[in-house]
Amino acid sequence: MKISRRVALSAPFLLPSVARAQPAFPQRPVRMIVPYTPGGVSDITARLMSEPLAALWGQPVPVENRAGADGVIGTDAIAKAAPDGHTLGLVSVAHPVNAAFYRLPFDSIRDFTFITQTSSTPLVLCAPPSFAPNTPEELVEYARAHPGVTFAGTGGVVRLAPVLFAQRTNTRLEYVPYRGSSQAHPDLIAGRVNIMFDTVPAALGHIRSGALKAIATTGGRRSAQLPEVPTLGEALLPGFEASTWGMVIAPAGLPAPVLAKLHADCVAAMANAVVVDRHRTLGADIVTSEPDALRSFVQAELTKWGEAARAAGVELQNAR
Structure with missing residues (x-):
């Protein structure tokens, strides 16, 4: 049977490619x-x-x-x-x-x-210069000898990264809550809290000024901002990333x-x-x-x- 052009154009089911055509994106x-x-x-x-x-x-x-x-x-x-x-x-x-x-x-x-x-x-594990440990290994040894090392947390991953670290190293850390990094940093710098897993941008100024020291970073590779600082994965905990x-x-x-x-x-x-x-x-x-x-x-x-x-x-x- 011959199908006229008019019938073909009026019957989309006979032309699958036309029926499947998608409108251009985006339209607005x-x-x-x-x-x-x-x-x-x-x-x-x-x-x-x-x-x-x-x-x-x-x-x-x-x-x-x-x-x-x-x-x-x-x-x-x-x-x-x-x-x-x-x-x-x-x-x-x-x-x-x-x-x-x-x-x-x-x-x-x-x-x-x-x-x-x-x-x-990445996050950076940082501490005041007065805090004794300088490496991840030293931090684990110190935390096992002094149960209850305190960490500043601001919620979310900044709070949970130290928990993950404690789980992986069989240590006990105590959570000290803060509303944000700007509230936590004065106590961290003064040594009233021991460590913090903070974002690199938030802590970088204090690290470069010497008010804080960087012990490790938590990415899959070293931070371009702190290339001299090892990751926790390479220093101590293979596969650790936060x-x-x-x-x-x-x-x-x-x-x-x-x-x-x-x-x-x-x-x-x-x-x-x-x-x-x-x-x-x-x-x-x-x-x-x-x-x-x-x-x-x-x-x-x-x-x-x-x-x-x-x-x-x-x-x-x-x-x-």
Whole structure:
């Protein structure tokens, strides 16, 4: 049977390739939700990425800060957005860590599409110059001889990294809570608290001035900002890693072609020279990843920090 051109054009089911055609992406501005206050690494990364992405897409990429409940409020907004690629999120290590502290209104894996990691920033194990240990090995020996070495913590991974360290070294450390690094540093410098696992950018000025000393860093490789300081992995604990990091996510159910484009374009944006240089000044390494590998990485982080939180006796709270 012969099919006329008019019939063929009016019957999409006869033309699978036409029926499967996807509209061009993006069709309108793509908002980037950052679930934290302005000025942090996640916010800076999102704003740096927005310019090269806007140039690639021919659409604005506005950054929207939706802070609250340690990032839970903004992350929930990402999870509940339409899965069409026009809402993205730039989240940090707080994403898996929050699952160890809060009853969440979303599932940290199932409710999201993982696009790419963006950066990684190690912590630095630091102490006042008056504190006797100078190496990770000496710290372990000292902690075993003096149970109850104190560590300053500000929540999240800064609180849990020392717990992980204590688990791996069979030592006992005592948590001293602070609201932020700026509140903890005076007591740390004065020796009223013994050690702190802080972010490199937060502690770097005090280390360079001599007010604090760096015992080790916690990344997979040495920090470019502190190249003379060994990692805990190379000095004492192979495989130990406790870093802050960022990633781009979207709601679950993103169409495969949109995910492929978002991944390729976000990776390209992170390779932009301005983006790379700015992250270097922040002490952060550019790290990108494939979506499936990123999903597995986040699952591993959920397990690691969940176990550390249980060891620390953390009880789940309602996010507010």
